[in-house]
Amino acid sequence: MLRLAAWMLLGNLFVLQLSALPPGGWLALVALGALLLCVWRYPGPAAALAMAAWTGWSASQALEMRLPDTLAGQDVTVTGRVADFPxxxxxxxxxxxxxxxxxxxxxxxxxLSWYGSSRPLVPGEALTLEVRLRPPRGLANPGGSDQAGRLFRAGIGASGYVRRELAPAGPALRRDLLGVRATLATRLTEGLGEGRSVGVLLAVGLGTRxxxxxxxxxxxxxxxxxxxxAISGLHVGLVAALGLVVFRALWAWLPGPCRRVPPLLVGAWLGLGVAAGYALLAGFAIPTRRALLMLTxxxxxxxxxxPLRPGRGLALAGMVVLATDPLASLDASFWLSFLAVGVIALVFHGRIADPGRTGEDGQPAAGWGERWRRLGRGLRVFLLFQALIVIGMAPVTGLLFGQVPLVSPLANALLVPLFSLLIVPGTLLGLLVLPWAPGLALAWLGALARLLELMWTLLAQLAAAPLAVSTLPALPPVLWLALALGAWLVLLPRGWPGRWLALPLLLAVFAWRPPTPSPGAFDVWLLDVGQGLAVVVRTTRHLLVYDTGPAMPEGFDAGRAVVLPALRHLGHxxxxxxxxxxxxxxxxxxxAAVRAGLPVTRLLVGGADAARLGGEPCLLGQQWHWDGVEFEMLHPASPRLRGNEGSCVLSVRGRGGSLLLTGDIEFWGExxxxxxxxxxxxDVVQVPHHGSRTSSSPAFVQATAARYALVGVAHANRWGLPRPEVVARWDGIGAELLDTARLGAVELRVSAEGEIEVAGGWRERRRRFWHVD
Incomplete structure (x- = not known):
């Protein structure tokens, strides 16, 4: 069964790695090939081809639900309902x-986003809106998340914003599952407020964060x-286990005729029913459905x-999940949940010792001293298991998130029992009582919220520890293999041959650093931050970041979402x-996010904003040298300049090429x-002010004699940047225009020998069939 599951996963992943889906006729041929291989008794290859055909067909159906290009940027009227918690x-x-x-x-x-809305939206609320839509696109950066893939996986065919409301709202709440969840959430927030601890209660009780x-x-x-x-296997399995224990005990107390049905059977299926009710209360989201399916x-x-050994059970559950939801492997939670169960099974295999219920003479152990010693041993074993689980999960967490949380064993050792024994069952009990006895329920949930505040204080301190996480750069395939093999060897029980190889393998992975430019050379990354600017310049042993992109008050932050992941991906x-x-x-x-995420040795700020942002002003004539590369500030001459004209203009000159970073200077600054x-x-120039008509004067463009012109702009931005007349000026001197809207993040390598290599845009390098041009 393990082989069959591996073949199915192989066929599934092959399709999901394609940059374009094959036509329907090819999928039919693949399905026919699977049938023939099945007849010829080659079950593994047959399963792979069948899964590939099924995945391709499901993906093509999902793509058909995407907004057509003819409606992109157009105002359309839509009627519908708020489908989740806003x-x-x-x-x-x-x-x-x-x-x-x-x-x-x-x-x-x-x-959708609604700017300037004066009233809060309610789940289930009926609305008629005029909206402006665009196909799901997302940013494209090294180390960044795939926003387009997330929307594709969720079945969201377009994103956009509300232009205006055209009709009064309908009923605030529907009498369905969403309405029940919204009612409970409203009563809870009205009684306890909308603090972080209440947010945790809503997350574990109603599945909304x-x-x-x-x-x-x-x-x-x-x-x-x-x-x-996140309501997943841990929570669903916990609720099912509680249901099994309770209903099994109740069934055993019933009169004799009822005992013809084994109590274990009754408890198991009624426990599954309780878990299904919990999944419904939590919104029946994709991870919850998957956990319920595995439990079934x-x-x-x-x-x-x-007899169902852990490996066979995991393989069977994986096959059922992929067969019912072939796009499930696009979710990080798919890999995390299956790997976590596999790691736990491997950790416990061969390590469960005698619990020590008897003393040395074979009689039941007595005395508090022995009990405390057993408790201490149990705690040490629990901490060891948590550490082993972190090591076992390291290959996937490193690949998906670029970091391994080193404080996770301690944090989980404290919180898993707390959540399993108190927070999850206590929250569910409080939510069930809330409609009938609100005072009692709010008092109980308020006590849980106060406990969670203490828990959060501890979590914040752990997260702020200097060695809280170990970041992993983009590893070559051989090192990913070494990491997976080393983690697997650590998890094996004592006595397995070759287990000692785990230490050198893991040390080789965590000691590796990505290659850097040679002396006199430098690399340039123009990051895709939407409508904004962020540039990374690397020399042999030093790093410069020029601008950090935009941040919204309660939304996207380019520093956290783009700059920091990119720097970690590059190994800095x-x-x-x-x-x-x-x-x-x-x-x-x-x-702020960048300074909080990485130590910054020196901060230079343009114009009169230096004091406000906590840095020293950049001024004409400032110079420094790194690894054979010269840096010189060409503007401004006065720290009192404000706005665009006070932008820092930085010249970077290596032995074989040069870069000019201009910020937002306009005609006066030029x-x-x-x-x-x-x-x-x-050789390379960052186009001033994103290609605005108030910059890139003909004289300035001619004076740069640039071979490459970099533009940081958002796709289909409302200002129409870069302006066509500006593009024409740069084209007129023979410069190749490289913009983030079209290419995503752009990498250039300026060698010491005078060669400039454009390594291509990240959007094309990581293209999948769900990405929009």
């Missing part, structure tokens, strides 16, 4: 919208406790009294110099540079 902020509300009626081609599921913000998620990720806030497979084998753990060209949000918005004594000719 996120409310000071500036905007973001929410999932299910369409009931709309023009042809509008997808059924939309991800809309009250947890980005900083909260960062703490959870750094401590390896995110799984406690295990309980079915238990009730049929079929500190920033030698961080330059903020000027204080506008699209250049300085991510500064004329100041032209009047100066420094040479403006550079």
């Amino acid at each position: 996120r409310h902020g000071r500036v905007r509300s973001s929410f999932l919208f299910e369409v009931d009626s709309a023009p042809a081609g509008v997808p059924r599921r939309l991800q 809309h009250l947890l913000d980005g900083s909260d998620r960062e703490i959870l990720a750094r401590t390896g406790t995110s799984h406690l806030m 497979v295990v309980l079915a084998a238990l009730c049929l009294r079929r 753990r500190r920033i030698d110099t961080l330059v903020i060209s000027h204080g506008d949000n699209d250049h300085a918005g991510g500064l 004329s100041s540079l032209l009047a100066g004594t420094r040479a403006l000719a550079h």
